Amino acid sequence: MYGFTIKQQHLPCLLVGNQKKPNYLPMEACKIVEGQRYKKRLNEKQITSLLKVTCQRPGDKEMDIRRTVHQNGYDQDPYAKEFGINISDKLTSIEARVLPAPWLKYHDTGKESECLPRVGQWDMKNKKVVNGCTVNHWASINFSRSVQESTASGFCQELAQTCRLLGMEFNSEPAIPMYSARPEQAVQALKHVYNAALKKLKGKELELLLVILPDSNGALYGDIKRICETELGLMSQCCLAKHVFKICKRYLANVSLKINVKMGGRNTVLLDAVSRRIPLVSDIPTIIFGADVTHPETREDTSPSIAAVVASQDWPEVTKYAGLVCAQAYRQELIQDLYKTWHVTGGMIRYFSYTESHP
Incomplete structure (x- = not known):
């Protein structure tokens, strides 16, 4: 039909289109146009490279934007001129305000029971968590071949000690010795x-x-997360091998805070919340909800969308949240069956009033 002779007949074809309407073309008959958007899932190395590019300081990002506009000559673009589009080489200025950082409240037994973050940063030095969790029975497993068992065990002991220093009750000894396995x-x-x-x-x-x-x-x-949380009903905390080799106190503190929250503790609360100074929220018992829907990749039309809802449990502090996830129809943005009354089954949020409740 096209007068094209396929030379590399042993090569597989390229799937063009989608799974429902497949269209197969020989590789040597195709050319990939530069600058197209890649819609499929990225591998780990690609994700890391993408994050490095996007995680820039504001000044560096500004320079990149100016350089891109200058080098590409958007002002001289023939299509822009045809439609009467003028592109300025100056960044847009907008009016904004910087909200003051809130005071944080920690446990009174620490040397510092209150903290004011500076430029969005603070640490756990001389502080203890407001409510420390209790971990009596824990175990550890090593999937890294480069980490020796003794090194892994020493790291876990350091992590357990950091948890205790931050105000948690953490058993110093694991339930069973360290177990090593291949991924x-x-x-x-x-x-x-x-x-x-x-x-x-x-x-x-x-x-x-x-x-x-x-x-x-x-x-x-x-x-690991799927097996632990859906099959075993077990909380897990993962750490990369590079952090095991080079033990950093700040890293151990960050991981300890994650463990405390996972195990039901509270790291900190807002001082204004404890003092009942938050407008509206502090006036009457209040629940704060958060909701979002995550969609699969465009071409993964067999995967469901995942809806998630969280709600505060500890008024007036409104710091501790319970979460619930649910699968729903593919790429459906509206959360399915979000709200139900108490006498109807289903729903991620259920409502009942004292007049409807039974003794």
Whole structure:
């Protein structure tokens, strides 16, 4: 039909279009136009490169924008001229204001019970969390071949000690010794550690699993979270191997704060909330909700969208939140069955009043 002879007949064809209406073309008959948007899922290396480009300081970003406008000569673009579009080489100026940082309240037993963030930053030096969690039974697993078992165990001990220094009750000894496994054995390894700990604890629940991951772990992180949270009902905290080799106190503090929140504790509260000085929220018992929907990639039309809703549980501090996730129709932005009354099944948010409730 086209008078084109395929020379590389052993090569696979390119799928053009979508899964419902596939169109296959030989590679040598195709040319990829420069500058097209890539719509499929990026691999880990591509995501890292993208984040490095986008995470710029404001001054560097401004210089890049000015350089791009100057080099590409948007003012001389024939299509812009044809439509009468003028592109300025100056950045837009807008009026804005910087909101004052709120005072944070920590536990009174720390040397510093109150803190005012500076330029959006603060640390946990001389501070203790408002409500420390309790971790009596924990275990650890190492999926990194480059990390020796003794090094991994020492890191976990340092992390446990940091948790205690920040005001948590964290058992210094794990339920079972450190377990090492290859990443491809993740499912079997996680279940082995979980069952071995249950057997050792004689009926008591394993509360936390510390996981050491290779720096390049691909789908391993997602598999661990899926297995722990949907199959085993177990909280997990993952750490990369590079942080295990070079132990940093600030990193240990950040991980400890994550553990405290996961295990039901509260790191800090707003001083204005404790003092009942937040307008409207402090006046009457209030719940603060947050909701969002995450959609799959455009071409992944078989995957559902994921809706998530969180709600505060601790008025007047409104610091501790419960979360709920639910799958719904593909790329549906409106949360499905978001609201239901108490006598109707389903719904991510349920409502009942005292007049409707039963003794």
